[in-house]
Amino acid sequence: MSSVVRGARARARIEVTAAIKEEARRQLASDGAAKLSLRAVARELGMVSSALYRYFPSRDDLLTALIIDAYDSLGEAAEAAHAAADADAAPVERWVTVGEAVRGWALAHPQEYALIYGSPVPGYSAPQTTVPAAARVGLLLIGIVRDAHRSHALEVPLLTDELVPEAVRLAADLAPDLPPGAVTALVAAWAQLYGLVGFELFGQFNRVVEEREPFFRHAVTRLAQGVGLR
Secondary structure, three states, X not given: OOHHHHHHHHHHHHHHHHHHHHHHHHHHXXXXXXXXXXXXXXXXXXXXXXXXXXXXXXXXXXXXXXXXXXXXXXXXXXXXXXXXXXXXXXXXXXXXXXXXXHHHHHHHOHHHHHHHHOOOOOXXXXXXXXXXXHOXXXXXXXXXXXXXXXXXOEOOOOOOHHHHHHHHHHHXXXXXXXXXXXXXXXXXXXXXXXXXXXXXXXXXXXXXXXXXXXXXXXXXXXXXXXXXXX
């Protein structure tokens, strides 16, 4: 087989894969992840089901691809915002920049955000292949805390005695070069960041918080301070 033919087939596969994902995202927006169906996707694209299975052997394989794409898109948005920030910005400002990028991405991609941080899809368990993409924002936040620690701009939060063993385990797993108190506070802040975004995106702030942007910036700043960033 000539390289020209192989290249054409590879391009065709990329195009069909993209079309399948796009239709799947459309169905996610209209029906939700729980109702995603390979047969329905194939029908909308004018494909027979057996042809679609050559691209995604199961619904879970398609969901996994969509989840990885969403995590990567979110990670790219956060990384780009952080890279574009002032190199001399204080750690708190860098943290807030990442938080605002997460919020901005979620508001622009509500269905994808719901897929990765909304209700679990019945019968689906995300495989380990989703972890690298899912970790991108967390690693960015760890990097900010690490830089602050190295420049003596981190006030390590105190731990209760009962939490010390878990804090030590968390630090060993996530960031062995950081104090356990900082890692524990970081994990809590990471969860609270997505909680803030989810409350806004899914309507829990309706008739409660009106000025969402300054409220979010204030809340995320407090999260940074809780981690120990000066």
